[in-house]
Amino acid sequence: MTIARQSAAQLADLFQRERVAMADFLLALAEFDRHRLWLELGYSSLFHFLHRDLGMSKGAAFYRKTAAELVQKFPEVVEPLRDGRLCITTVIELAKVITAENREDVLPRFFHRSKCEAKAVSAALAPEEAPARRQVVTRLRLEEPRPSAVQPVEPLRLVPGESGSVAESRPPVSVSAPWPAPAPAPAPQRDSAEPLTAELRRLHITVSSRFLEKLAAATAALSHTHPGGNAEEILEAGLDLLLERQAKRMGLVKQPREKARPSAPEHVPARVRRAVWKRDGGRCQWPLESGGVCGSTLRVELDHIHPQALGGQSTVGNMRLLCRMHNDLAARRVFGEGWMDRFTQSAGRGSELELPFGAPPAVPRGPLPALPLGT
Numbered sequence: 001m002t003i004a005r006q007s008a009a010q011l012a013d014l015f016q017r018e019r020v021a022m023a024d025f026l027l028a029l030a031e032f033d034r035h036r037l038w039l040e041l042g043y044s045s046l047f048h049f050l051h052r053d054l055g056m057s058k059g060a061a062f063y064r065k066t067a068a069e070l071v072q073k074f075p076e077v078v079e080p081l082r083d084g085r086l087c088i089t090t091v092i093e094l095a096k097v098i099t100a101e102n103r104e105d106v107l108p109r110f111f112h113r114s115k116c117e118a119k120a121v122s123a124a125l126a127p128e129e130a131p132a133r134r135q136v137v138t139r140l141r142l143e144e145p146r147p148s149a150v151q152p153v154e155p156l157r158l159v160p161g162e163s164g165s166v167a168e169s170r171p172p173v174s175v176s177a178p179w180p181a182p183a184p185a186p187a188p189q190r191d192s193a194e195p196l197t198a199e200l201r202r203l204h205i206t207v208s209s210r211f212l213e214k215l216a217a218a219t220a221a222l223s224h225t226h227p228g229g230n231a232e233e234i235l236e237a238g239l240d241l242l243l244e245r246q247a248k249r250m251g252l253v254k255q256p257r258e259k260a261r262p263s264a265p266e267h268v269p270a271r272v273r274r275a276v277w278k279r280d281g282g283r284c285q286w287p288l289e290s291g292g293v294c295g296s297t298l299r300v301e302l303d304h305i306h307p308q309a310l311g312g313q314s315t316v317g318n319m320r321l322l323c324r325m326h327n328d329l330a331a332r333r334v335f336g337e338g339w340m341d342r343f344t345q346s347a348g349r350g351s352e353l354e355l356p357f358g359a360p361p362a363v364p365r366g367p368l369p370a371l372p373l374g375t
């Protein structure tokens with residue numbers, strides 16, 4: 001046997017072991033998730049556990065979380081994963097379309113497919129009625145190859161949807177400057193809106209990383225009133241505020257807004273709120289079993305370490321920030337499940353992902369959107 005053939009045989013063996021290991025990992029992960037053991041370790045979701053405890057990238061964690069959930073619902077995917085008919089990227093596409101009714105017919109259609117082919121299969125099985133709303137952060141290539149003859153691209157204007165008009169499809173506005181380019185400095189970026197339907201537009205804007213940080217901070221700050229809010233919702237809320245302020249200046253607002261009610265019934269002094277917020281950095285302080293704290297910035301609330309109902313004071317020393325999920329968990333530990341269930345519908349499957357801004361690869365929000373990244 002030649003050295004090349006020996007090496008190939010060894011590689012084939014290693015590859016097979018990798019698949020088996022992946023299948024075993026997903027089986028174990030599904031079992032771990034079934035018993036919600038991540039909760040016991042202090043994490044708010046399986047995704048959070050994979051990312052924080054096992055140190056996976058957000059993309060890798062998302063793939064494995066989705067696959068583990070699929071394994072729980074459809075155990076028959078494990079064998080194809082083990083023998084290589086399915087791989088982790090095709091599993092993501094399979095998860096979008098498989099149901100209890102179609103499982104026998106649909107599963108084999110994903111065998112031996114590449115990621116792209118699997119996408120085509122899932123799209124054919126479940127064509128989208130409307131273009132997906134998406135939120136993608138990409139890196140900008142500052143130096144674009146200059147085509148020899150480029151017509152300057154007219155920026156599309158943001159106009160209200162003209163119902164009835166045929167939406168003219170144009171390519172996304174190019175960031176390359178009209179030929180000849182004036183200077184090596186990046187050309188001024190134009191915003192563009194691409195018509196998708198009579199009502200929907202896809203907006204392409206170029207922003208700084210500072211902008212994304214602010215957007216992430218605003219998303220966290222509004223996570224109570226706009227839980228799971230996407231960039232559109234958060235930015236629209238901000239624009240509403242701006243417009244309202246402007247209208248007030250112009251004397252256009254007829255009735256002054258109702259005075260804001262104190263948001264917390266416990267009447268924690270503003271001075272204490274500020275100090276606790278500052279000390280905790282706006283992040284959930286729930287201790288993790290592996291050391292460190294939860295650190296979530298979503299739906300963060302003030303919590304009395306020694307509960308107020310048991311005589312705890314609203315002092316800086318007795319207060320901390322907790323995310324909604326951990327605040328709920330803390331209360332359950334003190335007051336018991338039965339008592340707390342009178343106040344909350346259910347603990348829910350804590351699967352809220354943190355916003356990925358500024359941290360590529362991005363993890364999309366919501367159930368199983370297309371993921372433009374590798375593991």
Ligand SMILES: [Zn+2]
Nearest residue numbers: 284294323326
């Ligand atoms: Zn937390």
